[in-house]
Amino acid sequence: MKILITGGGGFIGSHLADRLLADGHEVCTVDTYATSRRDNLTPQDRLTIVEGTIADEAFFNGVMDDFGPDAVAHAAASYKDPDAWEEDARTNALGTAIVVRASERLGVKRLLYFQTALCYGVKPEEQPITLGHPLRPYESSYAISKTAGENYIRLSGLDWVSLRLANVYGPRNLSGPLPTFFSRLTQDKACFVTDTRRDFLFVTDLVDVATKALEGTGSGAYHVSSGSDVAIKELFDATTSALGLGEIDVEIRPRAADDAESILLDPSRTNADFDWRTSVALEDGVAQAIAWYREHGIEQTYTHLKEEELRVRS
Template sequence: MSKRILVTGGAGFLGSHLCERLLADGHEVLCVDNFFTGTKRNVAHLMGNSHFEVMRHDVTFPLYVEVDQIYNLACPASPVHYQHDPVQTLKTSVHGAINMLGLAKRVGATILQASTSEVYGDPEEHPQTESYWGKVNPIGIRSCYDEGKRCAETLFFDYHRQHGVDIKVVRIFNTYGPRMHPDDGRVVSNFIVQALRGEDITLYGDGMQTRSFCFVSDLIEGLVAMMNSPAGITGPINLGNPIELTMVQLAQEVIRLTGSRSQLKHMPLPQDDPKQRRPAISLASTQLNWAPRVDVEQGLAQTISYFKQLFAKDV
């Protein structure tokens, strides 16, 4: 059955792919974005669809619309962007959650929170399970994002317990793919952009810290599966690819796939940068029947192709 669905942060990397998927499923989609990190280019190909609407709006202010489902994705997600204005980042997570939960309460909508693996901080448990409470610095340079997302989770579960709001919470691990911002400071886009430009590839620390990379199409499948799961499934549920790579391995794979002559350049490790990150996804497997399907080589090849096309347009 067709629904009217609100996607906050809908012109961003993940949001634009989600809007595309929801339209393909026959729904009406309201894309809300303040275009701080999102861009109209990401959703330009959807503008001609009569079931798609774009609204410039900042979720730190209330929104009054009629919808059946809300995907709350609004928040800068890369360190470069969320540290640019840390107070606004925190407001987006906290005030944005309050406003979207208030909307869900008023109209009886199901609401999904795009939380993050950063709620686990620099983890002492590996891989990270949903029952792990995390190890987070509350006053560091990354805290505006990490603690903002943790507070948003608290709000979601309090609105659920106190007001009966139908909530879904997912913790998203590193995701990559076409429409990533070339200057967002995330490791996959950084490495690809540097390799394509023939620049040194920047590694922080010894490059032995690990991440797990999920291709965007797999992540979107997980979001949709979570939203449409039975009411008793609230989460939090990890969504990510459990295959773990060191930063050196990722850099070498990018160099191989681009045919670049880039060299590796080591820089000091940023404050509070997690040493390892890998999701335990047994809950997603059992409750959502979800698992990632796209391997890193396939995903990187598609992402590299996107950046090549993007740079060709800019020439």
């Protein structure tokens, strides 16, 4: 197949591109490189790399016309600045509408979307969260705009799958607590963790689902998650172990009153429809991520959260 990946130079998009190329597909990536790295992609046969924004309709239509994809994986997203409402709306909402219209016009067979679990809000009413939980993306511009994008996809006549994600981690990831722990520990800076639990998913386990979705499995919304949660302290301990630092005493701070003790997604529909389970243990996944950070370095990390929210929600 010919598959176009928006955000193809980013964390998830580049891992998906690697898998699709290895499977023999032809891939075109589109990325602005605002929060991604150019060395995430290796130029090769069957890979077309294009730089630009999906929010530019004329540009994106031209890329789609030139490449003529059979399927589109929409991983591009703005999340660099939590106060950049206009850019979030431009990329995540308007950009998605442009991707949808171009896909409809060209008769794309399948559109795959990557959605945030923050579509349910930070205080979900149930644990684990089921697909029937109300959508309440009110706490951040990122969640609001990403959910608007998913709604444009629902409004379309396309055959689509939306993957609502747990906390995805692994090599090339530059957001969330793991790269922050690595950066601070390797600079001899103090760290702390909060008494919260989160559902962590290694990136290749996500790619297993994404490739099946692009090939025609499933329809509608799915949770991609491990189905279990771990304490942030466990993630910190796995990080220090991978760094060869052993066990380190770290301050554990209480969560804020408006933060959930746990955010855990129910993956049962995904398990059944995709015949899928996670395969990478947290310790192994963290070790792989740390090895990549050591080799490539981290110049900057990114978050959709405001500074005062980082300690409880990252």
